Amino acid sequence: MSDPAVRTVNLNVYYGKEQVLFDVNISVPRRGIYAVMGPSGCGKSTLLRTINRLIELRPEARVKGRVEVNGLDVYRDLSPEQVARMVGMVFQTPNPLPHLSIYDNVALGPRLHGLARGRQLDAIVREALEQAALWDEVKDKLRKPATTLSGGQQQRLCIARALALKPSVLLMDEPTANLDPVNAAKIEDLVKSLSREITVIIVTHDPEQALRLASRGALLFKGRVVREGVLSSVITSSREYYDILRRLAVETPVARA
Numbered sequence: 001m002s003d004p005a006v007r008t009v010n011l012n013v014y015y016g017k018e019q020v021l022f023d024v025n026i027s028v029p030r031r032g033i034y035a036v037m038g039p040s041g042c043g044k045s046t047l048l049r050t051i052n053r054l055i056e057l058r059p060e061a062r063v064k065g066r067v068e069v070n071g072l073d074v075y076r077d078l079s080p081e082q083v084a085r086m087v088g089m090v091f092q093t094p095n096p097l098p099h100l101s102i103y104d105n106v107a108l109g110p111r112l113h114g115l116a117r118g119r120q121l122d123a124i125v126r127e128a129l130e131q132a133a134l135w136d137e138v139k140d141k142l143r144k145p146a147t148t149l150s151g152g153q154q155q156r157l158c159i160a161r162a163l164a165l166k167p168s169v170l171l172m173d174e175p176t177a178n179l180d181p182v183n184a185a186k187i188e189d190l191v192k193s194l195s196r197e198i199t200v201i202i203v204t205h206d207p208e209q210a211l212r213l214a215s216r217g218a219l220l221f222k223g224r225v226v227r228e229g230v231l232s233s234v235i236t237s238s239r240e241y242y243d244i245l246r247r248l249a250v251e252t253p254v255a256r257a
């Protein structure tokens with residue numbers, strides 16, 4: 001693939017002596033939604049955290065191989081701050097900073113990076129909340145604590161917080177796992193509309209969600225990519241997904257470093 005948004009080359013990740021990713025090679029095109037699938041513990045979150053260097057917060061973690069974002073090696077060509085600006089992240093559990101207001105949660109990134117103040121910052125906050133489909137619900141209570149929002153609204157606030165830095169890539173680690181179906185559907189619609197402008201990599205346990213959203217993806221099993229590429233070459237139905245996992249569970253011995 002020419003000019004991917006994200007590419008990993010022979011990526012190996014270890015926690016202490018335990019290897020959890022083995023020669024992972026994925027290519028994620030610009031814009032669109034890329035699904036990272038696989039059973040619990042196969043390394044999906046580790047892969048996301050390796051892309052944005054969050055893995056470095058774990059002193060026992062070691063990364064070998066290459067991760068590129070927009071053609072730049074994130075470990076050699078970029079500082080952690082530059083990576084944080086280019087690659088946003090949203091987690092499974094909505095995690096707004098509870099002591100900060102709705103406004104201050106979204107303004108946090110631009111302030112930390114010294115990007116804007118005053119009216120300029122107001123405009124960035126508004127745009128991010130609009131992009132996250134939350135502006136109309138919060139415009140009259142921007143100074144209220146983020147914790148006054150519902151779970152679904154808090155997750156959209158976290159998306160707005162990530163968008164405020166205008167990332168070109170958004171990593172989403174099971175962003176709907178803790179939401180009811182109505183709020184989950186809102187997040188899915190939002191992800192679809194965001195993916196017209198930015199690249200979204202979404203980790204999901206749910207093959208139906210991958211089939212609804214993604215055009216490409218990877219299936220991981222015990223730290224290895226077993227299928228990768230256009231979604232129809234990875235899975236075509238949830239039944240096929242579970243069949244593949246069942247077969248792999250029988251065939252694959254426990255991977256050892």
Ligand SMILES: Nc1ncnc2c1ncn2[C@@H]1O[C@H](COP(=O)(O)OP(=O)(O)OP(=O)(O)O)[C@@H](O)[C@H]1O
Pocket residue numbers: 015018020038039040041042043044045046047058060205
């Ligand atoms: N800090 C750590 N130290 C040692 N092992 C770890 C650490 N964090 C994760 N692991 C192990 O690494 C493997 C991959 O974990 P990871 O969280 O990336 O998987 P996952 O596919 O995202 O799982 P889930 O779907 O349950 O969130 C698992 O075996 C996990 O137990």
